[in-house]
Every structure is written in structure tokens, then in C-alpha cells.
Amino acid sequence: MKNPPIHLTFIKGANIKMRLLYSNILPLRLEEGQQSFIEYFNEAAASCDCLDIAVGYVSKASLVELQKIVEDCGISHVCLNIGMYYLEGMPEGTYHAAVLLNESWKRAGVGEVRIVKAFKYHGKLYTFYKNGCPVAGIVGSNNLGAIKLEATNLRQYEISTVTEIPEEIEEISKIISKLKEPTCSTNIQEIKVPLVREINSALVDQEFVTKITSDEVAAYRRNVTDLSFEIPLKVPVNHEDPMMRGSNINVCYASGRKRVWWEIEMVVSKEIRDLPGYPEHQVPFMAVTDDGWKFKAWTCGQNNKNLYSKDDLKIMGRWVKGRLVASGLVDPVNQVEADSAFKGLITEEILEKYGRKSITLTKTEMKTVDEDGTEMEVWMLSFLPNTDAEEVTS
Known part of the structure; x- marks a missing residue:
């Protein structure tokens, strides 16, 4: 009734x-x-x-x-x-x-x-x-x-x-x-x-990615060196700005080859990659993120201009964009070609609300060994908002 x-x-x-x-x-x-x-x-x-x-x-x-x-x-x-x-x-x-x-x-x-x-x-x-x-x-x-x-x-x-x-x-x-x-x-x-930072679920159960504990992250942080590079994220100012709409972390919106929303291109400027100590071309290293993920990365491309996750190009994207998704500022787009309103576009406005416009790449004193026994350097990738030192983290 x-x-x-x-x-x-x-x-x-x-x-x-x-x-x-x-x-x-x-x-x-x-x-x-x-x-x-x-x-x-x-x-x-x-x-x-x-x-x-x-x-x-x-x-x-x-x-x-x-x-x-x-x-x-x-x-x-x-x-x-x-x-x-x-x-x-x-x-x-x-x-x-x-x-x-x-x-x-x-x-x-x-x-x-x-x-x-x-x-x-x-x-x-x-x-x-x-x-x-x-x-x-x-x-x-x-x-x-x-x-x-x-x-x-x-x-x-x-x-x-x-x-x-x-x-x-x-x-x-x-x-x-x-x-x-x-x-x-x-x-x-x-x-x-x-704020309580939420887990980046975009990396959960992904191949070639390992979740590590907050204690492990703290151990890596205690062993960072002074060698560090600040890499700006190049994005449009807002959804109406046509500049940078199809490049870098928004490369999925570029014309030509279809790419999934999670795929990005971290293009590093010549001024940064020419600095002493920048990672060598196509020499894999282990990247440890400030929010507790670990995966292989390297620098590659013409003139060593790209910073990529090594085994799957979407891993870096799932880390960067996954943080913005976890923060509630953007939703993943399943069919980019159908997103005529560019709802999945990452803009300066979004990054400002998030609290971070760049990624920090910092070398540590630690090393690890690949599956085949090859020794690799360990670098930290940071993209948590700059205010997180004062915030509650999960």
C-alpha cells in the first residue's frame, strides 16, 4: 500500500x-x-x-x-x-x-x-x-x-x-x-x-604500481637530497581558453590519435632538463609518490623532453589526474571524443582550487633493484597541495 x-x-x-x-x-x-x-x-x-x-x-x-x-x-x-x-x-x-x-x-x-x-x-x-x-x-x-x-x-x-x-x-x-x-x-x-586526503583510487589494482605505507613514504622523505626539479603543469587558464587545450596533461583532447582520458604527456622545458643532475635519457628509476604509490619512470622522447611512467603511459596520468578526481574537482571521462563541453579538461582554475600547479621531482639517497637485478635510483614525485603539512591526511 x-x-x-x-x-x-x-x-x-x-x-x-x-x-x-x-x-x-x-x-x-x-x-x-x-x-x-x-x-x-x-x-x-x-x-x-x-x-x-x-x-x-x-x-x-x-x-x-x-x-x-x-x-x-x-x-x-x-x-x-x-x-x-x-x-x-x-x-x-x-x-x-x-x-x-x-x-x-x-x-x-x-x-x-x-x-x-x-x-x-x-x-x-x-x-x-x-x-x-x-x-x-x-x-x-x-x-x-x-x-x-x-x-x-x-x-x-x-x-x-x-x-x-x-x-x-x-x-x-x-x-x-x-x-x-x-x-x-x-x-x-x-x-x-x-582536509582529509582521500586515496587515489585510480591507481588501485593497476599493473606495474605498488601501494606503500605512510611509514615507507616518511622513510623516503628522510632520505631526499637537495637535487630537486619543479615541473609546472601547462594547462589552459579556464574551459574557454583554447591555449594548451590538447597538450601535456590534456593531450587526450588533441586531434589525431585517440587517447584515453588517463593518458598524459609530461613535457619538461629545456631550462629544467638542462639543469645538472636531471635524470638521464631512458634510464629507468623508481618513482615514489608523496601519497604512497611506487612505479617505474624515466625521461625520454626527443631531446629528453618527456617525463613518463615507464611500463604504462597511463600510470602517470592516473597519479596526476587521479589526485584531482579524488579531490572532487573533476570526473573521469570515458569517451573523450564525446566530451564536446571539455568537462574533463584540467585548467588553472582547477589546479588553483586543488592547491598545486606543479610536480616536484626530488632525488633520494636510496637505491632499489629491478626484477632483473639492475640497480635503480629512487626519486620522489610530489603533487599533494602545498598546504598539506598543516592538514589532516588519511
């Missing part, structure tokens, strides 16, 4: 009540007369013109879904206040999605995303308004991720209470309003939120 529709209390004297909102998970399926959180939220959003939310945690998918709901329902004002990340650290993909949402809402003049800074706020409060009056409120265990179920929370059972009693809604509304005050929270782009 289909659950009955909600009845928001817009009319004075209408039937008012408080009731529970459930998850719908076996073996606790919804029973007759019960309603799920996600169903109530969507129907309430469609019936209101203003929305205030204060939760502990969010997900990238739920932020995208919230933006869609706000746009589809024509909500004129919205504020999302997030409570746990300032002191715990925020997953980088979720952070960049929240910043993008904040930019979109502020540009449209409809609202903002805020971060609680005074303490760890773990509550979950939602208030829906119509014509300036709060008409429904939710309090319970549902974080924002409940509006867009995915693998991580699909089997997570939550219970919340929804009220349409004016006095109770007003109380919820007052708490959310206090959380929005400057003494409690700040706009997400006006505060430095510590």
Missing part, C-alpha cells in the same frame, strides 16, 4: 502532530502508515520556499542532490550548516563539492554553506518555511547523506522525528538560527577547514 502524502500545517487549526520518520531496510521495512525520511524530506522541500539545515556530516552525493532539490523546487533561500569537520577534518572531495555549492548559491543569491567552528556540532536539524513562517521541523539521527542513499549508507538504519507543531518547529528554528551566528559558524570559504 502506498504511504499517504504528508500534510504540512499551513492552515491555522489544521490537524497537528509529531511522528517518526524511518529508514526502509530489511528486515525493518516500512509498515502501513509509516513514512521514510527521504520521502518526507522531498515532499516537504517541494512544498516550502525556504530551508534551513544543520547537520554533523554530509556526503558529496547529498550536496549534489540538495542543489538539484533547491533548483527543482524553486526554493528562494537555503542555508546548510555543517558541524563536525572543522575539528575533525573534512574529506577533500566533500569539501570541494561544498565549496562549489556555496559558490553556486551565493552567485544566485539564494543562500550559503557554513561550517560550525566553536565546537563539534553533532545534531541533525531541518526546518522548512513557507511565506516566512516555519511549517515543519525534523530532528533525529539523519545526516544530509540520507537524502541520497549510496553504498556507504544504504544499509544504515536511522530514525528521526518530524513535527508540525508550531511551538516545536519554532524551537528547532531558533537553535539553527543560533548556529548561524558568527560566534558559532562561518561561511565555508571564509575559514580554513583541515
Whole structure:
């Protein structure tokens, strides 16, 4: 039997009540007369013109879904206040999605995303308004991720209470309003939120690539030398800039031979490769990355201009672009030839948001041995944002 529709209390004297909102998970399926959180939220959003939310945690998918709901329902004002990340650290993909949402809402003049800074706020409060009056409120265990179920929370059972009693809604509304005050929270782009770097899953289970521990990375770092080269990533300024659109790390967009999105060409300038100590032409070395990956690399091409991963050209691309994907700033493109809008193009704007525009190649004092017994030098490749020394890392 289909659950009955909600009845928001817009009319004075209408039937008012408080009731529970459930998850719908076996073996606790919804029973007759019960309603799920996600169903109530969507129907309430469609019936209101203003929305205030204060939760502990969010997900990238739920932020995208919230933006869609706000746009589809024509909500004129919205504020999302997030409570746990300032002191715990925020997953980088979720952070960049929240910043993008904040930019979109502020540009449209409809609202903002805020971060609680005074303490760890773990509550979950939602208030829906119509014509300036709060008409429904939710309090319970549902974080924002409940509006867009995915693998991580699909089997997570939550219970919340929804009220349409004016006095109770007003109380919820007052708490959310206090959380929005400057003494409690700040706009997400006006505060430095510590980030938790997410694993570059583009390199997981790839042939010729080994994952190493943070202790191993630290050991290599302790043995770096003063011989280091800073290699700029040459990219367009933005998506409208035609310069560098089909070269270097965006070579997949070049005309001619079709390349997959992950394939890149690290072209190093003559000024850098002519410096003393730069890796010799076609002499393999072991590259250890600052985020814990290990693979063979070498310099090759005409005049030694290219820096490549040796066994598979896509490995270097999966490391560089994989970091940007993990940060939530770009999505992989399966069919580059169909990407006429250049959504997968890496630009200076993306690199600026990421926090790094170059790759550092640094020689270590350590050596390793290839499968055939050949001794190889070990070099470190660095592409984590420059602020990571102050951030939380996973």
C-alpha cells in the first residue's frame, strides 16, 4: 500500500502532530502508515520556499542532490550548516563539492554553506518555511547523506522525528538560527577547514604500481637530497581558453590519435632538463609518490623532453589526474571524443582550487633493484597541495 502524502500545517487549526520518520531496510521495512525520511524530506522541500539545515556530516552525493532539490523546487533561500569537520577534518572531495555549492548559491543569491567552528556540532536539524513562517521541523539521527542513499549508507538504519507543531518547529528554528551566528559558524570559504586526503583510487589494482605505507613514504622523505626539479603543469587558464587545450596533461583532447582520458604527456622545458643532475635519457628509476604509490619512470622522447611512467603511459596520468578526481574537482571521462563541453579538461582554475600547479621531482639517497637485478635510483614525485603539512591526511 502506498504511504499517504504528508500534510504540512499551513492552515491555522489544521490537524497537528509529531511522528517518526524511518529508514526502509530489511528486515525493518516500512509498515502501513509509516513514512521514510527521504520521502518526507522531498515532499516537504517541494512544498516550502525556504530551508534551513544543520547537520554533523554530509556526503558529496547529498550536496549534489540538495542543489538539484533547491533548483527543482524553486526554493528562494537555503542555508546548510555543517558541524563536525572543522575539528575533525573534512574529506577533500566533500569539501570541494561544498565549496562549489556555496559558490553556486551565493552567485544566485539564494543562500550559503557554513561550517560550525566553536565546537563539534553533532545534531541533525531541518526546518522548512513557507511565506516566512516555519511549517515543519525534523530532528533525529539523519545526516544530509540520507537524502541520497549510496553504498556507504544504504544499509544504515536511522530514525528521526518530524513535527508540525508550531511551538516545536519554532524551537528547532531558533537553535539553527543560533548556529548561524558568527560566534558559532562561518561561511565555508571564509575559514580554513583541515582536509582529509582521500586515496587515489585510480591507481588501485593497476599493473606495474605498488601501494606503500605512510611509514615507507616518511622513510623516503628522510632520505631526499637537495637535487630537486619543479615541473609546472601547462594547462589552459579556464574551459574557454583554447591555449594548451590538447597538450601535456590534456593531450587526450588533441586531434589525431585517440587517447584515453588517463593518458598524459609530461613535457619538461629545456631550462629544467638542462639543469645538472636531471635524470638521464631512458634510464629507468623508481618513482615514489608523496601519497604512497611506487612505479617505474624515466625521461625520454626527443631531446629528453618527456617525463613518463615507464611500463604504462597511463600510470602517470592516473597519479596526476587521479589526485584531482579524488579531490572532487573533476570526473573521469570515458569517451573523450564525446566530451564536446571539455568537462574533463584540467585548467588553472582547477589546479588553483586543488592547491598545486606543479610536480616536484626530488632525488633520494636510496637505491632499489629491478626484477632483473639492475640497480635503480629512487626519486620522489610530489603533487599533494602545498598546504598539506598543516592538514589532516588519511
